[in-house]
Amino acid sequence: MFNSGVNYMSIENIKVTTFSSEDALKKISLWASNLGFSNISIANIESSKELIYPLKKYQDWVNSEYNGDMHFLKKNLKIRQNPQKLLEGAKRAIMVSMNYLPNGTPEDWREKEIKRLADPNNATISIYARGRDYHRVMRKRLAKLGRIISAEFGKFGFRACVDSAPLLEVELAEQSGLGWRGKNTLLLNKQNGSLFFLGALLTDLPLTVSKKKISNSCGTCTACLDICPTKAFVSAYVLDARKCISYLTIEKKGIIDESLRPLIGNRIYGCDDCQLFCPWNKYANVSDLKDFDVRNGLDEITLLELFNWSEEQFFINHTGSPILRIGYENWLRNIAIALGNAVNSLKNNDSNKKPPISVIRTNLKKRLTKKYPILNHHIIWALGRCN
Numbered sequence: 001m002f003n004s005g006v007n008y009m010s011i012e013n014i015k016v017t018t019f020s021s022e023d024a025l026k027k028i029s030l031w032a033s034n035l036g037f038s039n040i041s042i043a044n045i046e047s048s049k050e051l052i053y054p055l056k057k058y059q060d061w062v063n064s065e066y067n068g069d070m071h072f073l074k075k076n077l078k079i080r081q082n083p084q085k086l087l088e089g090a091k092r093a094i095m096v097s098m099n100y101l102p103n104g105t106p107e108d109w110r111e112k113e114i115k116r117l118a119d120p121n122n123a124t125i126s127i128y129a130r131g132r133d134y135h136r137v138m139r140k141r142l143a144k145l146g147r148i149i150s151a152e153f154g155k156f157g158f159r160a161c162v163d164s165a166p167l168l169e170v171e172l173a174e175q176s177g178l179g180w181r182g183k184n185t186l187l188l189n190k191q192n193g194s195l196f197f198l199g200a201l202l203t204d205l206p207l208t209v210s211k212k213k214i215s216n217s218c219g220t221c222t223a224c225l226d227i228c229p230t231k232a233f234v235s236a237y238v239l240d241a242r243k244c245i246s247y248l249t250i251e252k253k254g255i256i257d258e259s260l261r262p263l264i265g266n267r268i269y270g271c272d273d274c275q276l277f278c279p280w281n282k283y284a285n286v287s288d289l290k291d292f293d294v295r296n297g298l299d300e301i302t303l304l305e306l307f308n309w310s311e312e313q314f315f316i317n318h319t320g321s322p323i324l325r326i327g328y329e330n331w332l333r334n335i336a337i338a339l340g341n342a343v344n345s346l347k348n349n350d351s352n353k354k355p356p357i358s359v360i361r362t363n364l365k366k367r368l369t370k371k372y373p374i375l376n377h378h379i380i381w382a383l384g385r386c387n
């Protein structure tokens with residue numbers, strides 16, 4: 001694995017003799033670093049042998065229906081084990097990570113996030129979703145990396161993938177030494193924790209494979225498993241996505257199970273708890289890119305303010321954001337659930353806290369409409385809590 005720590009070297013001074021030389025990797029690593037990537041490693045995708053066991057575990061997972069309504073995860077199993085099928089002649093995957101903590105994140109960001117979760121008036125949006133959509137940001141930069149390599153090494157085949165192809169990204173990243181898979185199922189490393197995105201640039205260049213696998217440093221820790229609000233982990237390393245708040249608030253269309261609604265708290269898009277409490281995330285790093293800067297004050301905004309955004313405001317404010325894809329009705333559905341939870345919390349804990357329950361009731365009623373039956377269902381549930 002090469003990381004941005006080699007930045008002090010001058011690219012021009014590195015002479016590349018063959019594609020498989022260490023120098024070629026150093027150059028690619030420097031270009032990647034200049035494009036905002038935090039780490040890179042080279043995975044071998046010529047042989048499918050190393051993916052046999054991970055695919056078996058993946059198959060067991062989808063056979064248990066833990067993927068919920070994400071039916072696309074059941075497709076293309078053969079390609080997941082043979083990623084070389086995604087690009088003619090593909091030999092390697094240049095695996096990249098990109099830190100995403102926004103600029104201006106304070107030192108005590110974890111304490112602040114935990115405090116926000118306990119405030120019934122505030123909306124909590126997953127940190128990664130407060131800025132621009134990482135899919136677009138990374139894919140553009142990966143494609144640029146491909147073009148830079150091509151200009152230097154000669155024309156070659158490449159394909160940039162960021163959640164856009166059936167790849168076992170975490171396995172490829174783990175096998176090539178970008179980190180270890182934590183008990184919370186995410187990739188971690190000691191330099192960056194887990195607050196980074198993963199991407200892959202598939203290529204037919206025969207680059208030297210990174211072999212330095214990183215040993216798992218979760219040890220006896222179980223913080224992520226213990227803290228999960230919905231107890232979504234079946235066991236360490238196995239997540240039942242159907243119970244996960246990230247799935248429920250982003251992927252789940254339609255009605256959210258009533259038994260799970262109170263556990264969602266004020267999380268209206270995604271959930272960070274199993275990362276927030278992970279001890280390795282004290283090493284999470286701020287992004288070099290402005291793309292992940294917080295937009296629309298989404299790190300300090302009330303539920304009622306967001307609930308009152310018109311449909312037009314929703315589309316304008318979330319242009320270029322990953323939030324846009326859940327659509328206006330599910331956005332309001334999630335906020336209605338959070339408002340229902342706020343009512344309960346205000347009743348139980350501190351009746352002097354603003355806004356009064358009567359204001360929440362009025363705002364919920366205002367949103368009742370025939371246009372959105374799913375939203376109505378959740379508003380009626382939330383109104384029931386106001387009594």
Ligand code: SF4
Pocket residue numbers: 227228229230231232233239243244245246270271272273274275
């Ligand atoms: S994202 Fe939240 S709900 Fe999902 S597994 Fe992690 S802690 Fe649990």
Ligand code: SF4
Pocket residue numbers: 182183184185188217218219221222223224225274277278279280
């Ligand atoms: S919280 Fe603990 S067990 Fe979970 S991923 Fe982090 S180190 Fe591993």
